[in-house]
Amino acid sequence: MSQIAEIATGGQIVRRAGLLSLSRRLTWRHGALAIIALVVVYLTLVPLGMILYGTLTDGPPGTGASFTLQNYVRAYGSPDIFRAAFNSVSFAVLSGIISFIIGCYLAWVTERTNTPFKGVIYIAVLVPFLVPGILTTISWVFLLSPNIGLINKVAESLFGLDKPPFNIYSFAGMVWTFGIDHITLPFLLMAAAFRSMDPTLEEAASISSMGPLRQFYQINLKIMFPSILATCLLLFVRGIETFEAPAVIGIPAGIPVFATEIFLALRRAPTDYNLAGTYSTAYLLITVIGVLLYLRVTRVAEKFATITGKAYRPRVIDLGTWRYGVLCLTMLVLFIGVFLPLAIVLWASFMPFYAQPSWHMLSMATFANYVAVFELDEFYRAFWNNLVTGVSAATIAVLLSVGIAWIVIRTDIPGRKMLDIIAFTPIALPGVVLSLALLWLYLTVPLPVYGTLWILIIAFVTKFIPISLRVVHASMLQVHKELEEAAELSSSSWLRNLFSIVVPLILPGLLVGWLYILTLTFKVLSIPILLSHVGTEVLPVLIFSLYQSGGITELCAMGVILTIFIAVVAGLTRLISARFAIKAGE
Amino acid sequence: MTSIFSVRLKFAACGLALMTALTVVSRPVTAQAVADAETFFASLESLSAAQREAKLFEGAKKEGSVVWYTTDGPQPTQQILRAFSKKYPGVKTEFIRGKSREIADRITSEARANRHLFDLAKTSTETYDMYPPNVFASYKSPTKSEIPAAMQGDKWASVFTFVRVMGYNTKLVKSEDLPKSWDDLLDPKWKGKILFDESSLPEVGVLYARWGKDRTAAYVEKLGASGNLQIRTGRTTLSQMLSAGEAPIAVTVYPYDIENLRTKGAPVDWALLDQNPGLLQPTSISRRAAHPHAAALLFDYLLSKEGQEVYAAMGRTPSNPNASVKNEREKAAVQDPRVAFDEMGVGGAPLEETTKLLDEKILRRSFQR
Incomplete structure (x- = not known):
């Protein structure tokens, strides 16, 4: 870090010299960037083009289909779809608010306060990250169902109620289940943002006797705006495309969302690819609008740059005795949001079949579910494959995102915004549509990709680049360009600058993006179910098959195993990110 | 300036590559001689x-x-x-x-x-x-x-x-009180008490094959309007929910799942309705x-x-x-006349009509409550 501080002392001269060297290196740098851009454009535009083309034809590619607008009539011709879309938007917004508020609060507690047991909090928040979504959703049914919900039963007997106080089969139930299950993403993103906050700004605010609320609004909120916006955008998109809560809770509650409509329209075999693609145009539209808004708001990059040549470390607020109050509140949130559903999963994992906890059932406890999981040859292979594809995809996606974010923020190459939009669109493509497009592409193109882990890596990178891109973009906005310009002056190469200055500074953000993508590869089913082949299966396929063939209790055992795994990974990540966090003077 | 042009050129080249890829992909595949x-x-x-x-x-x-x-x-x-x-x-x-x-x-x-x-x-x-x-x-x-x-x-x-049958929770309903037929399922006493999987196409199919179009349509309409069904997705989850006591009856489930749960001590059992699909x-x-x-x-x-x-x-x-x-x-159920194999699936009831009945009369109806 001291090297940066040293370099940055150049001031004004640096800036001018930086521009000079910028023009000198323009050509080869553009070459490197063009390669990154080409890769990303290839990965996203080819399937996107295939899908959009498919929306206008009446058969799969290669069958000599003719042009038609019928798909659009079928997809958007009934008022049901608009009602479902409205439900989707309100569901995504409300559950996003829950996730964001809780995640942000927990991030503030662990990053900016001296509340004890931060490590415990950190690991607890990461747990929902790897537990299969279908499992958390079902565990909330076991907690809040009006007929068998544990919380309802306890509340009824405690308070002598004659009616269950909660009903999971409602809009609120859906919002809560999804919202509480997604606190990890905002937690990690906001934690990274808090970590990169320049405390001198807060101090200045305190000196000018700004009240704490006003200070929060004027300083923290404004500076963290890109991160907040990126988080909200990702949460929103995740909310409108998710299917677990709408399927397990929404369908019984009689509340269809957009994803439900797609599911219902497409559940007949073989998949109506053209209709599926047509539905995804609505997602495309929404995400393009979202990313345009995001880019517009964050277009003046310097406004958000807090990581400058000055040495600093984020200030920790001493809460005094209040910290025990904060600790209690935090523990309460984690108890309800993380511990309770996990406890149900843990309970069920030792049961021969699911039943409400009781002494009688406890006497039936068994390790049979764990034995069943460990006896499956597929489990080990799927786990290993998952790790390999997940780590590769996450790494590639993050590296490509660094390139794109740099192009978008640091250059004035025409079409850079278009590049950002193009790279962000795959998030809008439902997994089944994207994987069908890729399936056909690599079945036809004479590349040895189909049937290997590569097709999974390609699909995961394509689908998840948007996530790392938003995370990296938001982090990079906080790095002032004077640091790079200073380094340019010392005539080290651009690539070296990027990796010795920018990347280390945004490492907390990169790690978040990397970890999130890795965990998503453990959770997302729609892509591997079509693209994994003999010997290349990954965990979600196995998880879903178990779910389908009635092994909920075995699934719970697997959930517990995965939870232990993620807790270990989380512990390691925390160690690493603590090691690389900006701690000047250490 | 030249470099900007070169970038534009690359974008153009990229577009060209994309179009080529598209043509390659959408080219009809011709059959190739492989050993038969x-x-x-x-x-x-x-x-x-x-x-x-x-x-x-x-x-x-x-x-x-x-x-x-x-x-x-x-x-x-x-x-x-x-x-x-x-x-x-x-x-x-x-x-x-x-x-x-x-x-x-x-x-x-x-x-x-x-x-x-x-x-x-x-x-x-x-x-x-x-x-x-x-x-x-x-x-x-x-x-x-x-x-x-x-x-x-x-x-x-x-x-x-596989046969698909009615499952029930033995703690919540006595076997003598069980519905015997699809018509019995319409009884108002089962309001909100029947778990029903949204993918029950073979069920509608078997009714259609045995009852004909008009009777099936009228029946499905009544079933959807009765408010007796709790729609779920995932048939094996249905069995688990049934054993946990979410509802007394589930239509329909796999006897195989129920038997598995029963041998482990879960309070569930199964029975045939008057029409049951065999798969x-x-x-x-x-x-x-x-x-x-x-x-x-x-x-x-x-x-x-x-x-x-x-x-x-x-x-x-x-x-x-x-x-x-x-x-x-x-095995006895497979040979029971109340189970239909022949009318199903391979050349069975018209899929389009049964799908429409299931989707519109039961699913859509549940969305409008």
Whole structure:
């Protein structure tokens, strides 16, 4: 870090010299960037083009289909779809608010306060990250169902109620289940943002006797705006495309969302690819609008740059005795949001079949579910494959995102915004549509990709680049360009600058993006179910098959195993990110 | 300035590459001559059963492996394949699993691209008709002829059978109070008390086949309007929810699931309604199988008394009448006149009409409450 501080002392001269060297290196740098851009454009535009083309034809590619607008009539011709879309938007917004508020609060507690047991909090928040979504959703049914919900039963007997106080089969139930299950993403993103906050700004605010609320609004909120916006955008998109809560809770509650409509329209075999693609145009539209808004708001990059040549470390607020109050509140949130559903999963994992906890059932406890999981040859292979594809995809996606974010923020190459939009669109493509497009592409193109882990890596990178891109973009906005310009002056190469200055500074953000993508590869089913082949299966396929063939209790055992795994990974990540966090003077 | 132009050029080149890729992809795939497994299978017909098995095993060992696309769960697949490998060492078994729709998507896409990667496929009655006509091979074998005629066709045989029945929670409803027929399900006393899977197309199909169009339409309308159904998605979750006490009745579930839960001590049982769908599990060999010896060997094994008893030990109802059965009740159900196999699936009730009835009268109705 001291090297940066040293370099940055150049001031004004640096800036001018930086521009000079910028023009000198323009050509080869553009070459490197063009390669990154080409890769990303290839990965996203080819399937996107295939899908959009498919929306206008009446058969799969290669069958000599003719042009038609019928798909659009079928997809958007009934008022049901608009009602479902409205439900989707309100569901995504409300559950996003829950996730964001809780995640942000927990991030503030662990990053900016001296509340004890931060490590415990950190690991607890990461747990929902790897537990299969279908499992958390079902565990909330076991907690809040009006007929068998544990919380309802306890509340009824405690308070002598004659009616269950909660009903999971409602809009609120859906919002809560999804919202509480997604606190990890905002937690990690906001934690990274808090970590990169320049405390001198807060101090200045305190000196000018700004009240704490006003200070929060004027300083923290404004500076963290890109991160907040990126988080909200990702949460929103995740909310409108998710299917677990709408399927397990929404369908019984009689509340269809957009994803439900797609599911219902497409559940007949073989998949109506053209209709599926047509539905995804609505997602495309929404995400393009979202990313345009995001880019517009964050277009003046310097406004958000807090990581400058000055040495600093984020200030920790001493809460005094209040910290025990904060600790209690935090523990309460984690108890309800993380511990309770996990406890149900843990309970069920030792049961021969699911039943409400009781002494009688406890006497039936068994390790049979764990034995069943460990006896499956597929489990080990799927786990290993998952790790390999997940780590590769996450790494590639993050590296490509660094390139794109740099192009978008640091250059004035025409079409850079278009590049950002193009790279962000795959998030809008439902997994089944994207994987069908890729399936056909690599079945036809004479590349040895189909049937290997590569097709999974390609699909995961394509689908998840948007996530790392938003995370990296938001982090990079906080790095002032004077640091790079200073380094340019010392005539080290651009690539070296990027990796010795920018990347280390945004490492907390990169790690978040990397970890999130890795965990998503453990959770997302729609892509591997079509693209994994003999010997290349990954965990979600196995998880879903178990779910389908009635092994909920075995699934719970697997959930517990995965939870232990993620807790270990989380512990390691925390160690690493603590090691690389900006701690000047250490 | 030049560099900016070069970037634009690259974008243009990129667009061009994209268009080329699109043309390549949308070019109709022409069929390519690949050895036809049917000819090979026909050549086997003159052999005795023992000669045939020896020849297939010998050839399978040379081929080294067999690839199976299946709709079955992880444990049953592992168990049957382990048993196969024990009997025929040296033939590596490989498989992928998926729902019948995904298997259909995969096989049709691969066939269209002229990539012949699977040897054997277990599909479903609902999807069987959607496969391209030349994907599966006509196949005859001594073991296949042990299977009843109703459970096989020229290109398929059912490896076991499923019946879908009414499940109930024995703590919440007494067996004498149970509904006996679909009409009984309309009784207002079951308001909100019947778990119903949204994918119950075969149920509507069997009513349609037995009752005809008008009666079925009128009935489904009444069922949807009754408010008795709690719609769920995921049939095996339905059984779990039933055993946990979410509702007294579930229509319909697999007796296999219920028996599994019951033997573990869960308070569940099952009974037949007046009409129950029976589901065959059609399994076929690829006409362009890369491992035809191994494919035939596995196919014959699955249908043999030995293989069928492995399925029976898992509680499945085997198709081969020579195999001894663990699940006597389900076997009895398979032969019960209240269960319909023949009207279903392969050439059964018009899918489009039954789908429309299920979606509009039951699902959509539940969304409008």
